[in-house]
Amino acid sequence: MRIVPFLISTLITLGLIFVLDNPIGEKVPMALGSFLSPQHGFWQNAEPVNHDFNDTLAIPQLKGKVEIYLDDRLVPHIFAENDEDLYAAQGYIHAKFRYFQMDLQTRAAAGRVSEIAGPAAVEFDRSQRRLGMVYAAERALEEMEKDPLTKRVYDAYTRGVNAYVTSLKPEEWPVEYKLLNIAPEPWSNLRTALLLKMMAKMLTGGTERDLGYTNARAIFTPEEFSRLYQIVPDSLRPIVPKGTPFAPPAVKPVIPASADTLYFNSRKTVAFQETDRPNPNNGSNNWVVAGSKTKSGAPILSNDPHLELSLPSIWYELQLTDPTGSTYGVSLPGSPYVIIGFNDHIAWGITNAQRDVKDYYEIRFKDHKKDAYWYKGEWTPTQLRIEEIKVKGAAPVVDTVAYTVFGPVMYESSFPNGTTQHENLAVRWTAHDPSNEGLTFYKLNRAKNYREYVEAISHFTCPGQNFVFASKTGDIAIWQQGRFPARWPKQGLFVMPGTDDSYRWQGFIPQNENPHILNPSRGFLQSANQRPVDDTYPYFIPGFYITPRGISIEQKLEKMSQIGVEDMQKLLSDYDNVTGRALQPLFLKFTEQASLSEDAKRFRELLKNWDGQSGPDSRGQTVYQVWMDSLKTTVWNDELARITPQAPAPDEQVLTELLLKDTASVFYDDVTTPKREGIRDVLAIALEKAVPTLLEAEKNGRLEWAKYKNPSIFHLLKNSVPSFARRGLPVGGYGNIINAVTVSHGPSWRMIVHLTEETEAYGVYPAGQSGNPGSPYYDNFIDSWVRGEMYKLLVMKPGDVTHERIKWKITLSPAE
Amino acid sequence: MNESNGRSPYPLLNNRRTRIDLMKTLIAIIFTAILSLVLGRFLPWWSIAIAAFAISLFFQQSGISAFLAGFLGIFGAWGFYAFWIDRANESILSQRVAGLLPLDGNAILLILLTGVIGGIVGGMAALSANLLVRPKGKGRDYENYYRRKFEIR
Numbered sequence: 006m007r008i009v010p011f012l013i014s015t016l017i018t019l020g021l022i023f024v025l026d027n028p029i030g031e032k033v034p035m036a037l038g039s040f041l042s043p044q045h046g047f048w049q050n051a052e053p054v055n056h057d058f059n060d061t062l063a064i065p066q067l068k069g070k071v072e073i074y075l076d077d078r079l080v081p082h083i084f085a086e087n088d089e090d091l092y093a094a095q096g097y098i099h100a101k102f103r104y105f106q107m108d109l110q111t112r113a114a115a116g117r118v119s120e121i122a123g124p125a126a127v128e129f130d131r132s133q134r135r136l137g138m139v140y141a142a143e144r145a146l147e148e149m150e151k152d153p154l155t156k157r158v159y160d161a162y163t164r165g166v167n168a169y170v171t172s173l174k175p176e177e178w179p180v181e182y183k184l185l186n187i188a189p190e191p192w193s194n195l196r197t198a199l200l201l202k203m204m205a206k207m208l209t210g211g212t213e214r215d216l217g218y219t220n221a222r223a224i225f226t227p228e229e230f231s232r233l234y235q236i237v238p239d240s241l242r243p244i245v246p247k248g249t250p251f252a253p254p255a256v257k258p259v260i261p262a263s264a265d266t267l268y269f270n271s272r273k274t275v276a277f278q279e280t281d282r283p284n285p286n287n288g289s290n291n292w293v294v295a296g297s298k299t300k301s302g303a304p305i306l307s308n309d310p311h312l313e314l315s316l317p318s319i320w321y322e323l324q325l326t327d328p329t330g331s332t333y334g335v336s337l338p339g340s341p342y343v344i345i346g347f348n349d350h351i352a353w354g355i356t357n358a359q360r361d362v363k364d365y366y367e368i369r370f371k372d373h374k375k376d377a378y379w380y381k382g383e384w385t386p387t388q389l390r391i392e393e394i395k396v397k398g399a400a401p402v403v404d405t406v407a408y409t410v411f412g413p414v415m416y417e418s419s420f421p422n423g424t425t426q427h428e429n430l431a432v433r434w435t436a437h438d439p440s441n442e443g444l445t446f447y448k449l450n451r452a453k454n455y456r457e458y459v460e461a462i463s464h465f466t467c468p469g470q471n472f473v474f475a476s477k478t479g480d481i482a483i484w485q486q487g488r489f490p491a492r493w494p495k496q497g498l499f500v501m502p503g504t505d506d507s508y509r510w511q512g513f514i515p516q517n518e519n520p521h522i523l524n525p526s527r528g529f530l531q532s533a534n535q536r537p538v539d540d541t542y543p544y545f546i547p548g549f550y551i552t553p554r555g556i557s558i559e560q561k562l563e564k565m566s567q568i569g570v571e572d573m574q575k576l577l578s579d580y581d582n583v584t585g586r587a588l589q590p591l592f593l594k595f596t597e598q599a600s601l602s603e604d605a606k607r608f609r610e611l612l613k614n615w616d617g618q619s620g621p622d623s624r625g626q627t628v629y630q631v632w633m634d635s636l637k638t639t640v641w642n643d644e645l646a647r648i649t650p651q652a653p654a655p656d657e658q659v660l661t662e663l664l665l666k667d668t669a670s671v672f673y674d675d676v677t678t679p680k681r682e683g684i685r686d687v688l689a690i691a692l693e694k695a696v697p698t699l700l701e702a703e704k705n706g707r708l709e710w711a712k713y714k715n716p717s718i719f720h721l722l723k724n725s726v727p728s729f730a731r732r733g734l735p736v737g738g739y740g741n742i743i744n745a746v747t748v749s750h751g752p753s754w755r756m757i758v759h760l761t762e763e764t765e766a767y768g769v770y771p772a773g774q775s776g777n778p779g780s781p782y783y784d785n786f787i788d789s790w791v792r793g794e795m796y797k798l799l800v801m802k803p804g805d806v807t808h809e810r811i812k813w814k815i816t817l818s819p820a821e
Numbered sequence: 822m823n824e825s826n827g828r829s830p831y832p833l834l835n836n837r838r839t840r841i842d843l844m845k846t847l848i849a850i851i852f853t854a855i856l857s858l859v860l861g862r863f864l865p866w867w868s869i870a871i872a873a874f875a876i877s878l879f880f881q882q883s884g885i886s887a888f889l890a891g892f893l894g895i896f897g898a899w900g901f902y903a904f905w906i907d908r909a910n911e912s913i914l915s916q917r918v919a920g921l922l923p924l925d926g927n928a929i930l931l932i933l934l935t936g937v938i939g940g941i942v943g944g945m946a947a948l949s950a951n952l953l954v955r956p957k958g959k960g961r962d963y964e965n966y967y968r969r970k971f972e973i974r
Contacts, residue, residue: 011952018945022867025938038942041935042866043902044858047918048935051910180914184921728920779914 028186035184050180050779058813063820064168066161067093071817074801076810079774079782082324082801089161091327092341094817096165099321100192103338103776104170105179106317108189109721111196111339114203115139116394121185123397128421132280134392135406135420137413138206141437142198148439149198155441159194162341166192180778181722200339201443205436207312208468211283212549213361214653216275216430219499221652223272224644233655235498235547237540238662242552242559244471244483244537245520246527254543255515256491261507268499268508275428275500277416278650286740286750287312288534288551289356290577291473292558293481295528299568303761304475307573308345308354309752311745314718316729316784318772320344320754324801325450332450333766333800335754338776342446345756347766350453351476352758356532358469358485361547362435364496364510366411366503367428375407375414378429381505385410411503412437431503433510435488440466455480455523462486463516471532477760483530484521485537489514492545514544531558533743552658553741557583570765573757578793579743584661585629586617591664592632592688599689604696608632619744621711621737630710630739631698636660636691643675657741711735717749718771718787720778729778736791744793755795767795846886852876853894853943858902869895869939870946877950884951891947892940900936907932 025038040046058075069086071094076082081098085091099107112118116133118126133139150156170189178189214234222230261268291308299305312319320335325343334346345354370387371377377384387407394402407414409431416430441464448461454476462472462484469487474480490497490510501508520537522530533554536546560583561576593613601609608628615625637660645652663670664684673687682690702708707715716736720729738744738751745751752771759765771790775782789796799810806814857872864871873891880890907915907928915928924930 007952007955011949014945014949014952018870018942018949021942021945022870025942026867037938039866041899041938042861042869043899043906043935044861045866047914048903048906051906051914053909054911054913055909180918726917726921728917728926778917779910781911781913783913 034186036186040183045176047180047183047779049176050183050777052775052777052780054781056780058815060815062097062168062815062817064093064097064165064817065820066164067817067819069819073098073815073817074806074811075813075815076799076801076808077812078322078786078796080322080324080799081815082326082799082811084326084803086328088327088329089157090817091325092158093161093165093168095323095325095336095341096162096167096192097169097817098165098323098815099336099338100166100169102774103317103321104166104189105181106721106776107166107192107196107200107339109181110203111199112190114142114199114206116392119394119396119402121187121397124399127394127396127402128280130394131392131402131404131420132415134394134404135413135415136206136210136432137406137408137415137434137437138199138202140390140408140413141202141205141434142195144437144439145201145441146195146198149441149443150194152441152444154447155443156194158341158443158447159197162197163192163194179776184722184726197340197443200337202436204337205468207283208287208357208470209360209362209434209436211279211285211287212359213363213497213547214549215363215365215497215500216277216279217650217653220274220648220650221645222499223274224647224652227269233659234653236659237536238552238658239666240552240556240658240662241536241539242531242555243535243539244485244530244532244555245522245542246525247539249522249525251538251542252518254491255518256512258491258493258496258511260493260496263502263507267502269495271499273500274648275416275430276650277421277428277430280421284313284750285549286745286747287357288359288554288740288745290531290533290554290558290743290745290752291354291356291471292529292531292562292576293354293473293475293483294562294565294568294573295481295524296479297528298562298566299759301569301759301761303477303759304479304481305568305570305573306347306352306354306473306475306481306758306760307577307756308356308473309577309745309755310345310355310357311740311751312753314749314751314753314771316718316720316731316772316778317776318753318770320770322768322770322774326801326803329451331800331802333798334756335768335770340443342443343450344446345754346450347758347760347764348450348452349764350478351458351474352760352764352766353449353458353475354473354756355470356473357534358471358487358537359534359548359550360469360485360487360489361497361549362467362469362487362489364433364490365415365430365500366409366433366508367500368407368409368411368414368431368503370407370429375405375417375429378407378409379504380410387414409503410506411509428500430500435467435490438466438488440464440488442466454478455482458482459484471537473530473532475758475760477762477764480524481528481530482521482523483532485519485532487519489519489544489546492547494545496545498547518544527563529562531555531562533558550656551741552656553584554743554745557581557743570757570759570767574767574793574795576743577752577755577757577795578738580619580623580737582617582619582626582629582739582742584657584741585615585619585626585633588633588661588664589615589617589629592629595668595685595688596692599685601689602693602696604700605689605692608696608699609692619710619737619739619742621709621735623710623737624708626710626737626739627702627708627713628695628699631695631702631713632692633657635695635698636687639675639687639691639694640672643677644672647676710737714739714748716746716751718784719749726778731784731787734787734791752790755790757795764800766798766800768798769795842882842886845880845882846890849876849880849882849887849890849947850894850897853891853947854898857895857898857943867942869898869943873943873946874950877947878954880951881955882951884948884955887951888944888948892944894947895943896936896940899939900932903932903935
């Protein structure tokens, strides 16, 4: 025995184990020892490519037997004896294939990212808490659990999820837990509510520009303002076709007496810029054609929601069957039900309404304690909510949020940091109101006709959506559904005074006055995030509308007849750039005589030869888009930068229409130069400014559109795991084009449903059914999606168990 | 080693003692690998150190042989297990993970890294055990320790 060498050697061994048992990096803080261990670490997540998914399991509190058949694309077809078991099984299967996603998304929604990512995420967490995300989820949960049916369904779903989560041994945890060195947390009904609020924030958290507009008001006259923002474009093709009459409004909001001085003509500005804005391209297309326009005589419905493209996808495809019928479509992991899909009788799709449902009120606190504010002539107590944010590797951060009659005070001197001014801005947001959106989907999944569809969607409050509809009985319809405030003109465009109730919302637009239409004579309907109605609609409805895709879809559908599924499929991946085609002659005409640099001339030539299509190989599209982006800054920035934070840029459609209709506009002038610039000058200046970008792209061989924009689909952990992403996808399109693929944003699910007697449906999304980066089903749909191909969806019937596409079976039975 | 004439073409292996030592090390490697996989089913990853340590207690060998037995035992267990998983997975995950580490997305390098990391821990643990049981005394002919003892007796 050699004591000293033994001790040294043992210490080295233990030291080695200690080092390998502790995190190695900041971004991916895995412990290398357990991470590399083939019995404990990531190797356990490397699923054999011929993995056998057959299984038999016992689930607590199940009432009967549930059979889950997995097809060749790993789509589960769930057959249950009652609705409760159905949603327990959906919970189980969501968790089995997507638990990390569910866990991470709802932790983020609750403002708990710092627990994983450390101090860098504290500001994000604070913004989530200050926006009242958890408060909103708690209020929704309270409302949901008041309804016995909803409570039963959510309880069952949560049980199903947790049956899976608690069955896992640490080596079976999804690989991301091993990378991040964290453990999964059990599911709860509150987390489902948090997921719905995450969607509400994603889709309505950036459709208002109140802070930016308030600053814009200080630099533009009211006339200028109304020419730049919230215009109803002449080129608009609204969701409810032009000329459809509207009944007089049932609610008539009254402009406050003080509005002229305190509101319309005020020059008061705000020091805040909204933090963490959702992607402005969050949008979607949906359309439906009636039997009168199709080859078969049956309606065809199509939908492609444009969202952040991620691995795994926000969507999970499945078929749900209980004795009341069968529903097929995509679901949100974290929530029961099919969200977009079809059943034996109807089909539906959704796009975002883009309406502004979030306003800000300026609050006067009594003192720094923030426990009282001036309201209706007296000091009124606030409710203080203490938010404790746990931070990895640092002390917890405590934030106090004051709740007023309007809502939580989101912005104040302590947030964001570094602000010197002292406005306190409370946020009024419809997502804070109690609601039960889930009920819409329970009912929609089972709806048999137009009447039941209308009843089902009436429960849907926030985020406002355009529900397109078609039934096997031949009806087509669309409703813009949500709970929208009835505003007086310009109410809520700017920060409003919060010292009394005169600026509060006076009511909501009645449900039956929401924009809608059933069976229009023209035989088709479409929505693509445009303003839902023309200016004859009797309410003031600001929003973040996107006009071009609606024009494009309508122009094409108008011309089409004898439509088949293949025409719809072509339209879904259409690359036509309507805005670009409209502006191309103008760009060329007004730069004809300009004295341009040699390079500029060369790029101008490329635009001249452009066919107006945004395909992956198009170089003209790259020139157009870079030139257009440069033009936007050239035209607007001199005006907008007169204030800090800068006023928001007007919508693309505003500039498009300005260029087409007013070649002598004052806005072309650069206010910082003595010279008076005109349209010829701005176009030439914009082109010259675009040249370095284009030259750089050309030098790197990336002038082709797909190479230039480099479409990529990232894992949820983004740049922490670059090798989990799929980058450089050869796909064209853009946010203003029907095939709305930007960089990592675009058609997150494409679906076509042909409502013939035997439903014929197609779908694809750019990811795969499994969230496991070690599974062949992680990204196996991406290549088909890139090529614009779609899968024929297998709608399985109860007796169909021997279908050739059915590969595996999971049986769930009640636990003893 | 088992040619018909009993002679190996490798002169070193004709030394009976060397052959016994090699056999010993080989057996230690196999036992270490097996025990590490058995313990790994119930204990955390660092049970490889326990396995290598425990096996090494039962084998009288040089420090270098002990380290090598521990290293190769765990290298083999982890490396082959990882290789077997990787083949069934067609390197889908290993290439992605190798992209996170400075391994240029190379699955083979990741398998080797897996083996080497486990191997070093196993080797050090085995060496520790060896130092614990190895008879004391500088320069002692430990290989012939028992034989000498026997002869003296």
